[in-house]
Amino acid sequence: MITVLFFAQLREQLQCDKLQLDDYPQTVAELRAMLGKKSPLWSELLVSDTALAAVNQTISHDQVSLNSGDEVAFFPPVTGG
Amino acid sequence: MITVLFFAQLREQLQCDKLQLDDYPQTVAELRAMLGKKSPLWSELLVSDTALAAVNQTISHDQVSLNSGDEVAFFPPVTGG
Amino acid sequence: MTKFTVRIQEADFSLEHEYQAVLAGKAEAGAVVSFVGLVRDFNDGRNVTGLKLEHYPGMTEKALNDIVQQASERWQLQAATVIHRVGQLSLAEQIVLVIVTSAHRGDAFDACEFIMDFLKTQAPFWKKETTDNGEFWVVAKSADQDKAKTW
């Protein structure tokens, strides 16, 4: 199982802050594609757009592989400071 | 008349903090040379060495000309901050 | 050994308190550089009354610690403090504090600015502005990305 978190406008637009997936693909890219099948909105925000991904709290590129217990997060470019 | 001030180690080495000169030359360079005639020490510190000069409280190069009422200061490189 | 402090909190912070804390027992500190970021009315025309700051608990602390660690490897630092607030903030309130101490002022300036530039682009915080016309998520600036790349 992996946990998937969403933050900021991504969380608001998807109306989802957390998913737990028993079945998950091998990479971040494949996870984007799998979640994109939920609806055109999910596809737009996770596949076409610039949502960043973090795996286990480290910003990660799309080829990073996923393992059971991982925490994956998707979020927009950060605006702190 | 011009006023000549000395600061920091220059003041200590020359044992002089202030001079008032009724007769003064036309430029900072000539003032250095004139004061250098007082003794080998004055010559070393004002002519040979790196003493900075300020005319009317602005750091000035040796070709700046002198006028009655001017305040000229000689001092070593600054070390504040 | 650099002394690190990283905190995420809703409460306000005190520059003076943190300044005294980094100096405590550090007679060798010659230079202290501090940065404070405040809520300001920074959007064209819209009347900003405040901010809501969201973050990613856990990752935020990790990201900030990583940034401070990188700074301490690039420059000779004695202490570094990063405090970032979250939650609801009003106009003119303090958002973020970075304090860096070093024997050398150049190192302290560079490290403090480096930490802010990477915080702006790497630490998972998101600002939502409260304005007279509703709430709007702040859009990340490409200028911030470009600035972080210059280090």
Place this chain on the structure above:
Amino acid sequence: MTKFTVRIQEADFSLEHEYQAVLAGKAEAGAVVSFVGLVRDFNDGRNVTGLKLEHYPGMTEKALNDIVQQASERWQLQAATVIHRVGQLSLAEQIVLVIVTSAHRGDAFDACEFIMDFLKTQAPFWKKETTDNGEFWVVAKSADQDKAKTW
């Protein structure tokens, strides 16, 4: 209009007090960068116990005002404060404070470091160290001259 404050004084200063003063009534200030320089044991082997700071009254204020003016012409600043102490100072005491506020953090960082770099090379202050082996005038560093030339 940049609000300037330049002071030379024997008394200690308070970072907090000056920070609050530059912020007073400035809701547009988004970034505040501060520098504090402290007396440290910075000479190889000799045990420094304190400093005497001599200055050139009148010219010092003029030189610092000129430097702040230059900074305000190069960067968009809202306020700038420079306070430098003179007289007898002990180890770990505060010597100098520079605070700069701007809407933009890059401007605040650059202006604060610029002011310090030019203060170090242009403002007529001279340090005499008190050590276990007597008093010694501090020698100006060519590295400071070189750094000021990079602006």
